[in-house]
Amino acid sequence: MNYRAIRAIYLFEMARTWRTLLQSIVSPVVSTSLYFVVFGAAIGSRITEVEGVSYGTFIVPGLVMLSVLTQSIANASFGIYFPKFVGTIYEILSAPISYVEIIVGYVGAAASKSIILGLIILATAALFVPLHIKHPIWMLTFLVLTAVTFSLFGFIIGIWADGFEKLQMIPMLVVTPLTFLGGSFYSVNMLPSGWHTIALLNPVVYLISGFRWSFYEIADVGVGLSLGMTLGFLVICMAIVWWIFRTGYRLKH
Amino acid sequence: MSPIISVSHLSKVYGSGFRALNNINLDIRRGEIFALLGPNGAGKTTLISIICGIANPSEGSVAIDGHDIIKSYRAARSLIGLVPQELHTDSFETVWATVSFSRGLFGKPKNPAYVEKVLKDLSLWEKKDSKIITLSGGMKRRVMIAKALSHEPQILFLDEPTAGVDVELRKGMWEVVRTLRDAGVTIILTTHYIEEAEEMADRIGVINRGEIILVEDKAKLMDKLGKKQLKLHLAHKIDAVPPALAHYHLVLSEGGTELIYDYDTAGERTGITSLLGDLRNAGIRFSDLETSQSSLEDIFVSLVRAP
Numbered sequence: 108m109n110y111r112a113i114r115a116i117y118l119f120e121m122a123r124t125w126r127t128l129l130q131s132i133v134s135p136v137v138s139t140s141l142y143f144v145v146f147g148a149a150i151g152s153r154i155t156e157v158e159g160v161s162y163g164t165f166i167v168p169g170l171v172m173l174s175v176l177t178q179s180i181a182n183a184s185f186g187i188y189f190p191k192f193v194g195t196i197y198e199i200l201s202a203p204i205s206y207v208e209i210i211v212g213y214v215g216a217a218a219s220k221s222i223i224l225g226l227i228i229l230a231t232a233a234l235f236v237p238l239h240i241k242h243p244i245w246m247l248t249f250l251v252l253t254a255v256t257f258s259l260f261g262f263i264i265g266i267w268a269d270g271f272e273k274l275q276m277i278p279m280l281v282v283t284p285l286t287f288l289g290g291s292f293y294s295v296n297m298l299p300s301g302w303h304t305i306a307l308l309n310p311v312v313y314l315i316s317g318f319r320w321s322f323y324e325i326a327d328v329g330v331g332l333s334l335g336m337t338l339g340f341l342v343i344c345m346a347i348v349w350w351i352f353r354t355g356y357r358l359k360h
Numbered sequence: 361m362s363p364i365i366s367v368s369h370l371s372k373v374y375g376s377g378f379r380a381l382n383n384i385n386l387d388i389r390r391g392e393i394f395a396l397l398g399p400n401g402a403g404k405t406t407l408i409s410i411i412c413g414i415a416n417p418s419e420g421s422v423a424i425d426g427h428d429i430i431k432s433y434r435a436a437r438s439l440i441g442l443v444p445q446e447l448h449t450d451s452f453e454t455v456w457a458t459v460s461f462s463r464g465l466f467g468k469p470k471n472p473a474y475v476e477k478v479l480k481d482l483s484l485w486e487k488k489d490s491k492i493i494t495l496s497g498g499m500k501r502r503v504m505i506a507k508a509l510s511h512e513p514q515i516l517f518l519d520e521p522t523a524g525v526d527v528e529l530r531k532g533m534w535e536v537v538r539t540l541r542d543a544g545v546t547i548i549l550t551t552h553y554i555e556e557a558e559e560m561a562d563r564i565g566v567i568n569r570g571e572i573i574l575v576e577d578k579a580k581l582m583d584k585l586g587k588k589q590l591k592l593h594l595a596h597k598i599d600a601v602p603p604a605l606a607h608y609h610l611v612l613s614e615g616g617t618e619l620i621y622d623y624d625t626a627g628e629r630t631g632i633t634s635l636l637g638d639l640r641n642a643g644i645r646f647s648d649l650e651t652s653q654s655s656l657e658d659i660f661v662s663l664v665r666a667p
Contacts, residue, residue, distance in 0.1 A: 111464045112467055118464075193451070195448045197414055198448075198462060198507065201414055
């Protein structure tokens with residue numbers, strides 16, 4: 108293993124985060140705080156309880172997941188797309204490093220950022236609503252798994268994209284709707300039965316449900332199923348990345 | 361001594377069916393400066409890209425100091441520094457950060473003293489804390505060379521290193537290249553500027569339409585193909601070359617005021633002395649004379665044009 112190369116890529120990517128602190132950390136925290144003010148305080152005060160917890164508290168795991176998902180994809184896709192765009196990818200390709208090392212560097216940095224962000228948002232949430240985490244280990248497990256999985260997914264988008272529009276397209280058109288419809292702000296059990304069945308086709312439901320379970324032990328689907336689906340998506344992303352590097356898709360001629 | 365780079369039966373066919381390289385065989389000697397000449401689209405960059413791991417070969421193999429570029433890519437690539445043709449640099453990183461990043465990427469432990477030396481050699485030391493985006497084109501080019509040298513490579517590829525670089529800087533770049541060669545680094549450069557190859561290279565390879573059509577020591581190449589020309593500006597116009605001078609194969613030009621004599625520099629006798637004597641005997645006087653030697657450019661053009 109070329110650990111120095113992994114470290115170089117990781118630190119390079121993390122340096123980008125600190126350089127763009129406003130965009131990477133502050134702006135997601137501000138937008139999440141707005142959700143708390145609007146949904147938690149203003150609207151939430153008219154909603155008594157959801158499945159035994161106050162509405163403001165109920166939406167915390169969903170909001171954290173919303174940020175972790177979108178930021179993982181944004182960070183990782185931009186991280187690998189940018190060198191492709193400006194041409195500096197030549198250096199990565201000509202360096203004595205394996206594909207696994209490239210992935211660990213880029214995806215590791217993107218996932219680290221969104222995990223840090225998730226924890227910051229959690230801390231911010233604690234300022235607005237009382238928080239109690241029943242299963243902190245499971246909470247972290249879901250957080251890390253989701254961050255890694257969606258950073259891998261973002262990495263794939265970054266390789267696939269050949270323009271800034273495509274880079275934005277999947278997050279905007281697919282991931283954001285799936286997250287909003289995935290039970291960030293409500294329990295899918297609140298949906299009418301037809302919609303409930305459709306909602307279960309949405310992979311994000313399983314992520315949010317599992318994550319919420321680790322906080323309050325309330326879940327839309329079984330926690331085992333949540334974990335299984337998350338791992339399943341991770342494996343799919345890894346398989347795609349393996350294929351990309353094996354064929355050199357959009358990286359090498 | 362075994363070659364440091366050995367390319368054998370290398371071909372590259374792009375997805376579109378375009379055959380960019382066709383059965384390339386090429387050995388690069390340890391410690392030499394090798395210039396790869398060829399017109400646009402001849403395959404120079406493709407060849408370099410394959411050797412450096414940026415493109416995959418379709419057929420054939422390349423060994424770097426005995427290490428296959430695919431099976432032992434780590435060992436092979438560690439030996440190579442690449443400066444691509446286009447100015448691909450980061451923008452918001454500092455010079456120091458980007459060069460240190462390259463060193464790490466190639467798996468070398470930190471060595472601030474070495475990085476300092478590289479930056480000083482390339483006159484970049486004062487700019488080490490500047491963001492790359494603030495640098496001029498020539499400086500960015502040198503930053504790319506610094507990145508390529510950051511991991512102490514034994515082989516340096518310079519793809520069109522002086523394209524778009526002013527004369528002053530080009531001379532400076534040549535100086536850097538010579539210093540590197542003296543330090544034992546093997547250098548492969550591609551160029552459009554024939555004078556660059558003529559000035560720098562130990563050996564020259566010419567590539568055209570994906571095939572290596574010639575590899576030769578520069579001096580030998582110049583000898584073999586070098587022709588000299590003697591031009592005589594005549595004092596008085598003449599209508600034809602006198603029959604007594606026919607065996608010199610003179611060419612009359614400029615409306616009869618100029619005589620051109622081609623001779624071979626490799627020959628023991630150039631025939632100039634006897635020509636001048638015979639001219640006097642024929643009563644032809646000249647006001648001025650000049651000689652010129654065919655440059656590598658002429659040689660190159662004639663090679664590439666040949667069917």
